[in-house]
Each structure stands twice: as C-alpha cells, then as structure tokens.
Amino acid sequence: MSRSTGSQRPQTAPGEEERAAVSALSHAEKIESARNRALKILTATAKSRHQLEERLLKAGEEPEIVTELLDRLENVGLLDDAQLAAMIVRTRFSERGQTRRAIAQELRRKGIDGEVAEEALAQVDDADEAGAAVEVARKKLRQTASLDRPVRIRRALGALGRKGYSSGVAMQAIQSVLAEEPAIPDDGGSTEDDLGDTGPGDDWI
CATH class of the missing domain: 1.10.10 (Arc Repressor Mutant, subunit A)
Incomplete structure (x- = not known):
C-alpha cells in the first residue's frame, strides 16, 4: 500500500472554486462599473470625495464598492x-x-x-480681502455713477455684503473709492455725511 508524501491541497466542495471565481469577477465588474461612472462625473466637473460618494450612492452603487473605489482614486491622484x-x-x-x-x-x-x-x-489674508473689497466697491460705484450718492452707497454695500464682506470692511472700501472721485459742488443735495448715515438698505445680504 503506497503512502502519499508531501502536503496535499485541501479538497473543495464541488462548485466552490467556480462560485469563488464568479464572486471575484462580480466584484471586479462592480468596481469597473463604479469607476466608469465616477470618471464620467469627474470629467464633467471636479468633485470632492464627499460629493462623488453621494453621486455614486445615489446612482445605486454599493457602499463597500464606492469606498474602495474612492480610496483607489485618491491613491492615483484622480480625487484630491x-x-x-x-x-x-x-x-x-x-x-x-x-x-x-x-x-x-x-x-x-x-x-x-x-x-x-x-x-x-490660508492663501488669502486680511490685506488681500481689503484690497479686493476696494475693487468690488469701485466696480459697483462706477456702474451707478449717474445715481444719487446714497443709492450708490446702498448698492455698493449690497454687492459687498453678498460676497461676504462685513459692514465695517465694506464701508471702508466705499469710503476709499469715493475719496478718489472729484468733489461735487454743494447744491443742497447729498453730502459726505450721507456715507455715515446710509445703512445697508434692502440690498444688504
């Protein structure tokens, strides 16, 4: 009676290897499907990891597949x-x-x-913002040059407010730009005091 030598491969139940192969292929196919969808999204516009994750999950991709794919995309620099x-x-x-x-x-x-x-x-500091506020104010005041000063100020405040500038920074920027304009003869209308008396108005957001 002969005795076998060496290690023997563990026997597998009939069909087990086939099922494992199908399972592995299915996983690969899911990754490929999610990858194609993700690349199509990223080609249209850059997305954060959170945004891309939401889009893929909404499209029906499995959470585990999405997480694995996003990790891969980050590793190769396609998601940053x-x-x-x-x-x-x-x-x-x-x-x-x-x-x-x-x-x-x-x-x-x-x-x-x-x-x-x-x-x-951190790319932007206070000085950068102050300079940008002046440019926004200058553009708005130039566009409203034909209007009364209180109206111009109110609209400039609104434009600056919508971009996130505080009322203090906005007023300083407006004062700076108005100081560059030629003096207007006093005809009983608006004066420099209008700048201090004018509130944000309806345009302020």
Whole structure:
C-alpha cells in the first residue's frame, strides 16, 4: 500500500472554486462599473470625495464598492480634496472677489474637511480681502455713477455684503473709492455725511 508524501491541497466542495471565481469577477465588474461612472462625473466637473460618494450612492452603487473605489482614486491622484479646495479658494477670490468666510461656506457644502479647508483659505489674508473689497466697491460705484450718492452707497454695500464682506470692511472700501472721485459742488443735495448715515438698505445680504 503506497503512502502519499508531501502536503496535499485541501479538497473543495464541488462548485466552490467556480462560485469563488464568479464572486471575484462580480466584484471586479462592480468596481469597473463604479469607476466608469465616477470618471464620467469627474470629467464633467471636479468633485470632492464627499460629493462623488453621494453621486455614486445615489446612482445605486454599493457602499463597500464606492469606498474602495474612492480610496483607489485618491491613491492615483484622480480625487484630491486639498487640490480642489486650493483651486476653489484661488478662483472664488481672484475672479469673484469673495471673502474667506463666503468661500469657507462653499467648502463646507462640498463636504471638504475642516483642516483641509483652513489650509486652502490660508492663501488669502486680511490685506488681500481689503484690497479686493476696494475693487468690488469701485466696480459697483462706477456702474451707478449717474445715481444719487446714497443709492450708490446702498448698492455698493449690497454687492459687498453678498460676497461676504462685513459692514465695517465694506464701508471702508466705499469710503476709499469715493475719496478718489472729484468733489461735487454743494447744491443742497447729498453730502459726505450721507456715507455715515446710509445703512445697508434692502440690498444688504
């Protein structure tokens, strides 16, 4: 009677290997499906991890598959919240003149981590915001040059308020721009005192 030597492979029940192969293939197919969907979303517009996760789950992808895919996308650099946050801060500030406060709200809505957001917002300081406020005020006051001064001030305050500037910063910016304008002869109408008496008005948000 012969005796077998060496280790023997554990026997598997009939069909077990086939089921394992099908299970592995099914997982790979799910990852591929989620990957294709994610890349299509990212091609249209940059998303944070939180935003992409929401979109994939809403589309019916399984939570475990989504988590694994998002980790993979982060590892290869296709998903980067820090890079996205930095880009949002740069564009919102330089192109729209928004404040850090307003931009921070947008970053929170996108689900970007607080520490990541703070690091991105550090690109802008108080002096940057003060300068941007002057530019916003100058643009609005130029657009309303034909109107009475109180109306111009009120509308400039509204424009600055909607971008997140505090009333104090907004008023300083408006004063700075108005000081550059030629003096208007006193005809009994509005005066420099109007600047101090004019409140935010209906335009302030």
